[in-house]
Amino acid sequence: MDNVKPISIWKAALLFASTSALIIVAVxxxxxxLQRAGFTFLQAYLACFYPPFALILCLAxxxxxxxxxxxxxxxxxxxxxxxxMDGKTWLWTAxxxxxxxIIATGLFPVSTWLAGTRWFAPPETFxxxxxxxxxxxxxxxxxxxxGV
Numbered sequence: 001m002d003n004v005k006p007i008s009i010w011k012a013a014l015l016f017a018s019t020s021a022l023i024i025v026a027v028x029x030x031x032x033x034l035q036r037a038g039f040t041f042l043q044a045y046l047a048c049f050y051p052p053f054a055l056i057l058c059l060a061x062x063x064x065x066x067x068x069x070x071x072x073x074x075x076x077x078x079x080x081x082x083x084x085m086d087g088k089t090w091l092w093t094a095x096x097x098x099x100x101x102i103i104a105t106g107l108f109p110v111s112t113w114l115a116g117t118r119w120f121a122p123p124e125t126f127x128x129x130x131x132x133x134x135x136x137x138x139x140x141x142x143x144x145x146x147g148v
Contacts, residue, residue: 022052
C-alpha cells in the first residue's frame, strides 16, 4: 500500500476545483437561501458548510472500495497512511499551529482588504464581522453568533 502512485497534476486540479466548488456553492448560495427561508446564520452555516466535507469523506471511502481494498481498519489505515503520532510529530503539529496563528494574525489586514473585494467578499446576509464592522464571519466567535 505504500507504493500508491500520486495522481496527475490535472486530476489533482480537477479534484481540488470540484471540492472547492461544492464548498463555494454551499457558502455563497446555500447559506443565504436558508437565511431567506428563516434560518439563523448559525443554523444555515451548520446545515450548508459541513455536508460537503461529509460527502468528500463518503467519496473517499467509496473510491477506497472501488480500488479493491479489503474492508478492514488496518488496510484502510495503511491505504490512507493513518499512523499513530509520536512525540516529534506532536511537536511539529504544535509548532505549525502556533506558526499558523502568527501568520494569520500578521495577514489580518490583507484578509480585511480581500473581504472588501468583489471576488472574496462574503455574502451580504452574513452577520457583521466584529473586528471590522463589515460583512463576514472572520474573527468572530461561535459564541458571538449565539448572542453570548
